[in-house]
Amino acid sequence: MLRRLAFAPALALALLAAPLAQAATFVFTAIPDEDETRLQERFQKVADYLSEELDVEVRFIPVNSYAAAVTAFRNDQVQLAWFGGLSGVQARERVPGSQAIAQGVEDAAFTTYFIAHRSTGLEPADTLPEEIRGMTFTFGSMGSTSGRLMPEYYLRERFGVAPDELFSRVGYSGNHSRTASLVASGAYQLGALNYTAWENEVEAGNIDPEAVRVIWQTPTYPDYQWSIRGDVDARYGEGFTDRVRQALLDMDDPELLASFPREGFIPASNEDYAPIRETGIALGLIDE
Amino acid sequence: MRYSPTVRTTLGFIALALLCLWFADLSITTVDPWRELTRLFLGLVQPDFAAVDFVGVAILRTLAFAFTGVALGAGAGLLLALAFRYRLTRTLCAFVRAIHELFWALIFLQFFGLHPLTGVLAIAIPYAGIFAKVYAEILDETDPHPARTLPHGTGWVSGLAFTRISQAWPHLVSYTSYRLECGLRSSAVLGFVGLPTLGYYLESSFAQGRYGSVGALLILFYLLIATIRLWVRPRLLPFYLIAAPFLLGGGMPIMWDNVARFFTEDIIPAPLRRGEGASGLGPWLSDLILHQALPGLWNTLVLTQIALVLTGALAMLLFPLISRHFTGRLGGTAGHLLLVILRSTPEYLLAFILLQLWGPSMLPAVVALALHNGGIIGHLLGQRSNQITLRADAPSGLNRYAYEIVPRLYGPFLALLFYRWEIIMRETAILGILGIATLGFFVNSAIQEIRFDRAMVLILITALLNIAVDILARRLRAHLRLRHSVQAQGC
Structure with a gap:
């Protein structure tokens, strides 16, 4: 029995090492904001849509905190994320070359x-x-x-x-x-x-x-946006960032958009979020 | 009139709690909680099992994390127990078990991400510290004589296996299987920080106000804990242990660069990282200590002290519910049910319900901690009271309670309460995540702000505080000569 007890952990470690092999799957996440319970189900449809448009395997990973979304992006465990204004700035600060590529129609004036x-x-x-x-x-x-x-x-x-x-x-x-x-x-x-x-x-x-x-x-401000890592073109092929942006802008299925929930997506850039960054610095939430 | 040391200690603790009451913010501020509470109540009595059809996987993950984590913890704990006579081992074990599973998970989440290893290590590491201590105590209590009769030249391992471990075996097994129940709870609670166990769905359903799902998830969780004796059988255990690692699920791949970055960059205090050197470190540290650590420490101490005394009072009131000296068969069953619900409901959930009812203050946290821990100690005391045999002409009712049972249980009661002291303090961490300004609150804030350097300093302070309380409790137990088996102290 003792020996079996000792065997199990060794086995566990061996197995844990197994999923480490990395496939070129494109992974995205979304900050938990509205309904967290069916995230996986709802975003699977978004993943399927992106997979079809981009011709790569796309996977969605649910997270339950803003910080977890930022960390996953920074750790390169996700390459694309639907962030809030502040979490997007925090994430992009930590990943050189990353950029905001699209925001919801509503987000330009949230x-x-x-x-x-x-x-x-x-x-x-x-x-x-x-x-x-x-x-x-x-x-x-x-x-x-x-x-x-x-x-x-x-x-x-x-x-x-x-x-x-x-x-x-x-x-x-x-x-x-x-x-x-x-x-x-x-x-x-x-x-x-x-x-x-x-x-x-x-x-x-x-x-x-x-x-x-x-x-x-409050007066309006820019909020939620899609941010993508800077190294995706090198990994998924030239022009990948633009293709992702186009796929997001082309998303018009109301069922998919309801997950965010947004009317549709429009282009966005890092500069759009400069006011958020400055506010974050002023409140001491972001280090300069 | 001179009181016994036990009575003096009790009165001292009560006086200290009363003093804390004066400092604590316990006001009730809500004006109409009834609409939300009605929705909550309706959800709990009409559990919506159809809304949680995905829960099978969550239960599987909860079990897999618990089994793998506890098995790793037990293995490592046994090895550490053999080296427990060294101060270094003891300090290391005290340190790792002083940090709550949730904090371990939050640390590993930063570099392993949502990988199974995060959940497994978050259970295995603190459990190894606990196992090491208890296994060492169990092994110490074995009879040394068989070891002396061994023939010259017997190997160390054979000697150990055939003299000490063989004697201690039943105790080791019973403690380990009991710890497995704790592991299940821990595993479920890890969902609160994002791992795919029951807690994840419980927390998110709760946050979204889907109380039908909350009701269904809670009932499933109670069933899992209440039936543990039915499906955890020694003969099935190896099967579970072998299956568990396969059922942890996939996750995001681990990148070792992230691990390196965490240790060489993220947790380095900001002024050092920015190259300001030691001159910047002073203001950074004093700001952190003055504005976060000290207020957090104070609130943690005040909250713990009040909750501890209330826990004790509640346990004393609750244990007769399951004691054969006070209840019949039917009443006993109802009492058991109540205590199972009290001790299995995560404090976090209790605190949130009470927060709705009473508004933001320390009150919801105090009562949640007291209900949960009072349920555990009440259960253990009730079991113990059932071992007491009374004379046929023993008094009944209040006299039996006050003059027969309580005097016999008071020693074990204090011992249990002192054991729970440190645990209650560690649990204030979870309530911090709800917004009650304990040390846990500031740790969580630092992590939400992605400032791990601050989080690490605060976690370190939390660990030192827990160690200090543990030492104090041990001194008190020794001083009062409370002897109580460590094997039944509750999760």
């Missing part, structure tokens, strides 16, 4: 909603009201552009102090749907989230529109 529980008595306005001082507030995920970076930027701009000085409590709910449900339950009085996620929650009937309302929306 926005964040600030929502408030009914009990606060706050009304929609053109600026964030003074009354929010001392209330409780939740961001979404720490690495989110629409749930953390931009709302924090506009809070600092409006009030001149860090969120934890402005509010009596600051939380990080983890994702947009949770922000909505935590504000709806009054666990936090205020929250900030991705506007498409909010609209989905309301449409799905998960949120009582009587209990929570949008009180302010």
Whole structure:
């Protein structure tokens, strides 16, 4: 028995080494933002589409955090990723030569909603009201552009102090749907989230529109985008980056687009995200 | 009036917890949690098994990671146990087990990515540290006489196998199989950081508010844990162990460049990496310690202290539910069910439910930790109380509880509670991921910001804190002369 116990680990190690052999599969991932549960199923269809267009084997790998998506991109375990604004900048900073190639139609002018529980008595306005001082507030995920970076930027701009000085409590709910449900339950009085996620929650009937309302929306900023590593042309053939971009721009099947969810994709470049990078540096989330 | 040392220690702990209460933020801020809680409750009582048709694979992975990880950990632990008399081995083991599985997973994720090795090592490494300690204690308790009767020239391995291991065998096997149950829990929890086990689907269903799926996944998880005695049979074990490595699933390929980069670049403090030298290191470190490590440390200590005392109180209240001295057959079954649910529900989930109910403060975390750990200690105490035989004319009801059972159980109770002290502290790490500002919160923030240099310093501080608490608990146990078998301390 003892010998068998000792044998198993050795076997395990031998087997673990087996999948290391690398095939020239093109792998992509997407930050977990809307519905994480069926990611594999939904994105498999996107993978099949890309595989057909690009004539290489394409695989989708699900991740459950923004940081995991950035790490996979940096580690060359994925070559293409659907990032948020901030995670895209973080990822491209770490992979020389990588570029943003396409963004959603909606992403050129994305926005964040600030929502408030009914009990606060706050009304929609053109600026964030003074009354929010001392209330409780939740961001979404720490690495989110629409749930953390931009709302924090506009809070600092409006009030001149860090969120934890402005509010009596600051939380990080983890994702947009949770922000909505935590504000709806009054666990936090205020929250900030991705506007498409909010609209989905309301449409799905998960949120009582009587209990929570949008009180302010930020000016627009660029958000989600597809980023690709700089070394793919060398590995998958000359012009591969352009072919990937074209395949993304040509995607018009509503079923595929619903996974993101976007109307369609338009070209994007690294320069489009300079404002996000500067905001990230200003808030100390990105090192210069 | 002079109290016994046991009573004084108890009162001291309670006083300290009361003092912590004064510092802790425990306010209730929610105004109408009922809509969300109704949805949650409806989901839990109407589990939607059709929505989790993919779960077969997740269960398989959960089992495969647990078996492979525990087997590797046990193998390495046995080897380390043989060298446990060296201080270096003991320090190494204390260090590796002071770091939570989730943190090990987060570290390996950075360079192995979502490869099976990440999950296997995240279980195997801390478990090796635990196995080494317990195996060493078990081997130490064997009778040394058989070894002295060996003929001259007997090899070291044969001597070991035929004198000490053969004596300790039943204990080694029972501890290892019990640890397997812990491995299952750990394996499921690893899903929270992205490995393809049950926790992944549990966390994502929960995050998305798909409570029907949450209900179904939780029921499957309870079934898996509750039926463990039925399907883990000594005769089947070799079969499982051989099959497990094949069932880990593929993943992204490992690139050794990434491993090298992690150690030579990522974890090097930012000022050194930028070439500022030691002069930049001072401000970097003091900023990290002042703004993250110290507040995190304080919150971790306050949270742990309150949770520990509440755990103790709850365990004392819960154990009669499964004790034959207080309940009949039917009541006992119901009590068992309640305790299985309490100890199998991940604290993370409990804390999130309570967060909805009470709003953001330390309260949800305290209560979640106390319910989970109180369930475990209550279960162990209940089992122990069933070994007690009372006189036929023993009092019943409250008198039986206060004058017969509790005095007999109090020693083991304290011993168990001290064992759990360090475990509760390590568990505050998971709650940090929920946003309660413990050390775990700051570790997770650093990782989300992709600043592994900060994460490593914070993990190191967390490990040192756990080691310190472990030493303190051991001193207290020795001081109070609490002798209790380490083999039943709970996961």
